[in-house]
Amino acid sequence: MELTVKRKNGVFATILVSCIACSMLSTALNTALPQILVDFKIDSSTGQWLTSIYSLVMGILTLATPFLIRRFSARGLYLCTLLIFLLGLLLSGCTTSFGVMMAGRVLQAAGNGIMVAQGQVLILTMFPLEKRGSVMGIYGLAIGTSPVIAPALAGIVVDFFGWRMIFYIVAVVVAVSAVMTGILFGDILEHEKSRLDILSLALCSVGVCGLLLGAGNVGKYSLTNVRVWVPLACGLAGTVIFAARQLRMEAPFMELRILKVPRYRTAVIASMVMYATVMASSILIPIYIQSVLGFSATLSGLVTMPGALATALISPVSGKLYDNFGIKPLFLAGGIMLTAGSLGTALILEGGSLFGIGALNVVRCAGIGCLMMPFVTWGMSGLRTEHTSHGTALITSLRTVAGAFGSAIFVAIYNTAAESGRVYGGMRAAFAGLAVFGAIEIVLACRQKGGKEA
Secondary structure: OOOOHHHHHHHHHHHHHHHHHHHHOOOOHHHHHHHHHHHHOOOHHHHOHHHHHHHHHHHHHHHOHHHHHHHOOHHHHHHHHHHHHHHHHHHHHHOOOHHHHHHHHHHHHHHHHHHHHHHHHHHHHHOOHHHHHHHHHHHHHHHHHHHHHHHHHHHHHHHHHOOHHHHHHHHHHHHHHHHHHHHHOOOOOOOOOOOOOHHHHHHHHHHHHHHHHHHHHOOOOOOOOHHHHHHHHHHHHHHHHHHHHHHHOOOOOOOHHHHHOHHHHHHHHHHHHHHHHHHHHHHHHHHHHHHHOOOOHHHHHHHHHHHHHHHHHHHHHHHHHHHHHOOHHHHHHHHHHHHHHHHHHHHHHHHOOHHHHHHHHHHHHHHHHHHHHHHHHHHHOOOOHHHHHHHHHHHHHHHHHHHHHHHHHHHHHHHHHHHOOOHHHHHHHHHHHHHHHHHHHHHHHHOOOOOOOO
16 A cells, blocks of 8 residues: 555654653663562562563564564554553553563563564655665664663652553553554555464464573572573573474574574674663663662652663664664764773762763663664665565564563672672672673674675
8 A cells, every 4th residue: 555655654653652652661660660669569580570571572472573464454453552552551550469560561562562563664664765774763762762761751750650650651642642543554564364373483482481581580599490490491492493493484483594694683683782781771770779879760760861862862863874874883883882881880880979870871872872773774674675574573572582681681690799788799790791792792893894885
């Protein structure tokens, strides 16, 4: 279905608004986490699952997006994901049970996982190649800036209205987006009847769940404990069997052969490293400011707000820079800023300088703005058109799961040290690890060729 320019812009605006609202929920509870821990009487290792389970389910359901896009109309699928997300918001906002709240988070993640991947496919389909860098740079404001700015805004909401208000505010935005979807969307993509490969989805779920559960338990148990190595072993086995099955199938559930394309493979790896850094730091900073230093959620939000603004300002610019100069300058600059921001934070933590922490967070977030959407645009440019849905689903899923791993592992590093009385040492170790991740980005950047086509 060919859309008019006006209608394309309307669809694009709807995607932006809905993705901003839904992506904010991936990290909005980070600032509220200390209060949620008190209300539900749980520890931080358990509470971080509110974020990790979101990333986990989102990552799994994203992999089903290529099938769903082929099977259902763009309007019907997008509207359905919004309604699923809305139900999850209402469950989490109204409950007094941590279990029900987790169920709500699962529904939110299911809706958001499909929505983000479908949104990218729709944008890449609607706009010509020469405009994709700029358009995806703007789209980066939605799924790149939202998780970063969410903790800052959530801190103010938590202190004045309570953490439940976060869900109610987003619910209003999602409801409006659902109405706009029904009015503006059409059958933008071709769809056909096809069958869901249940076995592949099950294997993928076992693999991701096992690996993440094992990683999450590292903070509570030793590596030799059955609650660590058994989930890790099951997860590894599920992942290997899933991959082997996809490579044998003529029409796979997820086309993993696209990872043979060097440009796309590098974009996936770099995105995973970056997202692990994003999600881990967005949890660690509020815990440090509120639980370690004893300041309010509002102050925690204000400390992270400048970083969020830096990402918001740089994301659209990075898209235009990519269109003009290619990926290498952005890749290298982003890696340096991620490394410097994390390493600097590790060095000044014990002094408790909120100004210094906020300034270094700006540096780290500026690096995120340089990398978030250019990675997707650059990686996808190396794939054939028929692999667009598989490519966007795979890179979105893997970086989301990497974010969950990053949260679980680096919070575990902090908790392990904190339980033995080394609170500052645990934080320093966690941020030093994030600096290593930034250094990996620098190494990958140096291996890329320069120039616009690189």
